[in-house]
């Protein structure tokens with residue numbers, strides 16, 4: 001594997017027998033591999049710190065907790081399970097996706113649903129981006145519909161994220177656009193309507209290990225909207241307008257929903273923002 005890495009850097013030098021050059025490349029490659037590993041570790045550490053802090057501050061005994069989706073939420077579920085074991089907390093966990101349901105079951109937590117628990121004390125979820133006014137982009141993992149339903153039933157939506165999600169303005173760091181979940185038969189007209197009304201472009205999200213589009217947990221498609229970044233947007237109005245288009249099931253714009261956000265930093269600290 002290391003030889004492959006060297007090849008990708010400079011095949012001719014690898015074969016040339018020029019020992020000094022090879023040593024130089026070897027050191028460079030080692031340095032860059034270590035740097036990448038360190039960066040990855042701190043991103044994961046940042047997610048973990050944010051998740052642990054949110055769980056420690058918001059999860060109390062005898063409460064109903066919404067469990068979001070994505071990679072940061074995995075740390076939150078670990079922490080919830082640790083506390084249930086150590087402190088004997090009595091909790092009911094409401095999932096926001098197939099992934100969340102699996103996490104709850106795998107960690108031996110009590111699985112609930114909105115039929116039996118229509119009101120939640122808090123929901124803990126990740127985000128793709130959070131702006132200065134606490135407007136969120138969600139749905140990078142395709143679970144926005146159930147995430148929004150569960151969050152809407154919770155007294156508090158607590159966001160857990162790493163430092164790369166904290167932006168003054170949406171689109172500053174997250175470049176994949178705003179996800180819009182749509183009924184499959186309507187994806188072409190919805191794409192045209194949003195593009196002509198608001199500008200930008202919408203792209204049907206394609207699956208990676210399957211031919212064709214991503215199909216959500218609810219059997220729908222996702223359009224990712226690369227919105228014009230040079231304009232000021234009233235996200236509440238934009239969200240309401242898009243929701244009025246027939247066939248739109250929901251958007252990944254969460255406006256006025258999040259009460260608190262925790263951002264894990266590279267140095268292990270956690271910054272907070274409140275609505």
Ligand SMILES: O=C(CO)[C@H](O)[C@H](O)COP(=O)(O)O
Nearest residue numbers: 070071072126139140141143
């Ligand atoms: O909205 C989501 C899934 O639909 C996730 O919360 C969002 O994509 C963030 O995920 P991660 O914690 O992996 O960065």
